[in-house]
Amino acid sequence: MLKSNRKITTVLVALTVLGWSPLKGQSIQRIEPLNWWVGMENPTLQLVIYGPEIGKTDVQIEDKGIELVKINRVENPNYLFLDVKVAASAKPGWSTLTFSQGKKKLTYRYELKQRDQKVKAQGVNSADLIYLIMPDRFANGNKANDQVKGMLDMSLNRDSMYLRHGGDLEGIIGKLDYLQDLGVTSLWLTPVLTNDMPQASYHGYANTETYHIDPRFGSNDTYVQLGEQLHKRQMKLIFDVVPNHIGSYHWTVKDKPMSDWLNEWPSYTQTSYKDQTVFDPYASADDKKKMVKGWFVPTMPDMNEQNPYVQNYLTQSHIWWIETAAIDGFRIDTYPYNDLDFMAKWTDRIQQEYPNFTFFGETWVHGVANQAYFLGGKHVGQEVDSKLMGVTDFQLNYAIGDALNQKTEWTAGANKLYSTLASDYQYPTPERNVLFLDNHDKDRFFSVVGENVQKYKSAMAWLMTTRGIPQLYYGAEILMKNFSNPDGLLREDFQGGFAGDKMNKFSPEGRTKPEQDMWSYVQTLANYRKQHAVLQTGKTMQYVPEDGIYVYFRYNEQQTVMVVMNCNDVAKEIKLDRFKERNSKVKSYFDIIQKQETSPADNTLKLEAYETKVLELKF
Structure with a gap:
C-alpha cells in the first residue's frame, strides 16, 4: 500500500464555508489539474474551474505563494480559467480560493505538493526492449473492478472481441516477473485513462477523463504502484498520450468551454487520413485542413490544438501524469493528425521540466520521407520543427514482411529491407525509432509469415539486432496469431491471465512445445541484447x-x-x-x-x- 502522505486523492477540491452565505445555485464540480507542485521549472499554471455559473464570480487566492495573474472568463459561464504563478518561495500545503458575488462567498482549497525525488522521466532509448499490452486483455488481478456501477459500458464477456474482458493494472503488476525474465525493460500500455464510452470502451483511445485512471483498470494509486514496481526492477513505464482527440462523452465535450474548443464543421467531417497533404508543396489548403482538423471517427472529437486554452489543458495534464506516476516516456497516438506547431511547444514545455524525457510518435504512413517529415530537426526541409525524437518505424515493418514473403528482386525481398535501412540518412536520429513486427492495430506477424516458425524466428532475430528500439506486442513470444479483419482478433486474451483459463501461457508447463521453443528463442535474444551494448548503441x-x-x-x-x-x-x-x-x-x-x-x-x-x-x- 502507498503511504498516506503520497495517496492520490480523487476528491477534486475541499470545500469550506467560512461563515458566509453560499452562492445560490453555484458550486465547483471540478478543478483541474487536481493539484500542482512547488519548485517546478515553469512557475505558471492555468486552473480550469467548472461549476454552474461559476464564470460570473470574482476570485481571490489567499496565499502568499500563489499569485492570481489573470481571471479568464469565456463564452460558457460554467467555466473560469485562472492564470496563476507559483512563487519560488512557495511551500507545500493548501491554498484558499475565494469565489464571491457581492457579500456571498464560497472558499475552496487547492493543494500544492512537494515534488517527489523518486525515479522518473528517465527516457526510453535504444538500450530498451518495449513490451506493449492492452490492459483489458492481459491479466485480471482484481475481479471486483470488472464492472463498475454507473459506467456506460457494463459489459463483461470474454467471448466477445469488442466487450470488456476484465484485465487490469493489478493483473499486470502480478506478471512483472514474467516480463523481466523474458528480457523486457520498458512497458507500454494502451491508454488507461477513464473511457466512459457506451461501446468498445476497452481500447482506451477515447478518454472521457483527463486525470483519472479507468476504475475498471484500477485507481490512480494502482497506476503509481505499477510505476514503482517497474522501477524497483530497473524497468521503465511508457504512457500512451492522445492529444489529437478525446471521447465524445468527455466532460468538456458535453459542456464545451467555448465554441472553438474542438475542431468542428457545419456537418460531420472525417479526416482524409492523407498525411501527404501536410507536406505536399502543391496541396490544397482545404485538403490540409481536412487531414489535420477532420475527426478521426465520429466518437472521437478532434481537439483544436491552436486554441491556447486547449494547449494548456493538454500540456499540463501530461506534465501532471509524469510528476504523479513517475512516467519515463510517451508514445504519442496518431501523430501526423496533430498541429505540429503545438506539438513543438508541447515538447519544449515538457522537456523544460524533464530534460531526459523522451517521446516517440505513431506515424502510420507510407514512405521513409513521409515518416521522416514528422520528426524534429527539420532534416528534410520541414517548415516546422516538431521536436519529435522518434517514430514507430512502419517502413521497416513493411520491409521485414516483404523480406520474408516476397521473391528476391531488386525492389522486394531482402533488397527491400536493405534499401529501407539505407534511407536512414533522412532521419536526424534513426536509433530513436521504434521497431516492431506487430501491434494492437497490425496483423500478428506470425500470421503474416503464414505461421512459418523459421520465418518468424528470423523476424525476431532482426528485431532484436537492428538499430533502434525494439517493441514486442503481448503474446508475440508465444506465437499468438490472427489478422486485423476485424481488429478485435488481434486483441485476444493472454491465456493464463484470467480465472477459468484452461492453459497458463505465463508458465512453461502451460505452453506447447513450439510455444516454449519460441519463448526461449525470444528470451535468449532479448537478454543477450540487454547485456551487450553492441546491440544497443553499436x-x-x-x-x-x-x-x-x-x-x-x-x-x-x-x-x-x-x-x-x-x-x-x-x-x-x-x-x-x-x-x-x-x-x-x-x-x-x-x-x-x-x-x-x-x-x-x-x-x-x-x-x-x-x-x-x-x-x-x-x-
Whole structure:
C-alpha cells in the first residue's frame, strides 16, 4: 500500500464555508489539474474551474505563494480559467480560493505538493526492449473492478472481441516477473485513462477523463504502484498520450468551454487520413485542413490544438501524469493528425521540466520521407520543427514482411529491407525509432509469415539486432496469431491471465512445445541484447543482398555481431570472405542462439531456408 502522505486523492477540491452565505445555485464540480507542485521549472499554471455559473464570480487566492495573474472568463459561464504563478518561495500545503458575488462567498482549497525525488522521466532509448499490452486483455488481478456501477459500458464477456474482458493494472503488476525474465525493460500500455464510452470502451483511445485512471483498470494509486514496481526492477513505464482527440462523452465535450474548443464543421467531417497533404508543396489548403482538423471517427472529437486554452489543458495534464506516476516516456497516438506547431511547444514545455524525457510518435504512413517529415530537426526541409525524437518505424515493418514473403528482386525481398535501412540518412536520429513486427492495430506477424516458425524466428532475430528500439506486442513470444479483419482478433486474451483459463501461457508447463521453443528463442535474444551494448548503441554496417541473403554487422570497440539472414525458401551457402572489412581477423564465431562456438570450414556458412544466424565474432 502507498503511504498516506503520497495517496492520490480523487476528491477534486475541499470545500469550506467560512461563515458566509453560499452562492445560490453555484458550486465547483471540478478543478483541474487536481493539484500542482512547488519548485517546478515553469512557475505558471492555468486552473480550469467548472461549476454552474461559476464564470460570473470574482476570485481571490489567499496565499502568499500563489499569485492570481489573470481571471479568464469565456463564452460558457460554467467555466473560469485562472492564470496563476507559483512563487519560488512557495511551500507545500493548501491554498484558499475565494469565489464571491457581492457579500456571498464560497472558499475552496487547492493543494500544492512537494515534488517527489523518486525515479522518473528517465527516457526510453535504444538500450530498451518495449513490451506493449492492452490492459483489458492481459491479466485480471482484481475481479471486483470488472464492472463498475454507473459506467456506460457494463459489459463483461470474454467471448466477445469488442466487450470488456476484465484485465487490469493489478493483473499486470502480478506478471512483472514474467516480463523481466523474458528480457523486457520498458512497458507500454494502451491508454488507461477513464473511457466512459457506451461501446468498445476497452481500447482506451477515447478518454472521457483527463486525470483519472479507468476504475475498471484500477485507481490512480494502482497506476503509481505499477510505476514503482517497474522501477524497483530497473524497468521503465511508457504512457500512451492522445492529444489529437478525446471521447465524445468527455466532460468538456458535453459542456464545451467555448465554441472553438474542438475542431468542428457545419456537418460531420472525417479526416482524409492523407498525411501527404501536410507536406505536399502543391496541396490544397482545404485538403490540409481536412487531414489535420477532420475527426478521426465520429466518437472521437478532434481537439483544436491552436486554441491556447486547449494547449494548456493538454500540456499540463501530461506534465501532471509524469510528476504523479513517475512516467519515463510517451508514445504519442496518431501523430501526423496533430498541429505540429503545438506539438513543438508541447515538447519544449515538457522537456523544460524533464530534460531526459523522451517521446516517440505513431506515424502510420507510407514512405521513409513521409515518416521522416514528422520528426524534429527539420532534416528534410520541414517548415516546422516538431521536436519529435522518434517514430514507430512502419517502413521497416513493411520491409521485414516483404523480406520474408516476397521473391528476391531488386525492389522486394531482402533488397527491400536493405534499401529501407539505407534511407536512414533522412532521419536526424534513426536509433530513436521504434521497431516492431506487430501491434494492437497490425496483423500478428506470425500470421503474416503464414505461421512459418523459421520465418518468424528470423523476424525476431532482426528485431532484436537492428538499430533502434525494439517493441514486442503481448503474446508475440508465444506465437499468438490472427489478422486485423476485424481488429478485435488481434486483441485476444493472454491465456493464463484470467480465472477459468484452461492453459497458463505465463508458465512453461502451460505452453506447447513450439510455444516454449519460441519463448526461449525470444528470451535468449532479448537478454543477450540487454547485456551487450553492441546491440544497443553499436554502429551498423550492411551489405547489398546477394542471392536473397542479407548480411549486416553491429559493432563497437569491444564487440562485433554479424547477422546473416537467408530470405530464400531453400537452403543456401555464403562465403564469409566477402565481409573482410569487418571479419578479416576473426578466429571463430559464437552462435548466440545455439550458444556454441564454430569455425566455418572453408570460410563457408550454411543456412537453412529462411534461417537467420546471429554470430558474435571472436578475434
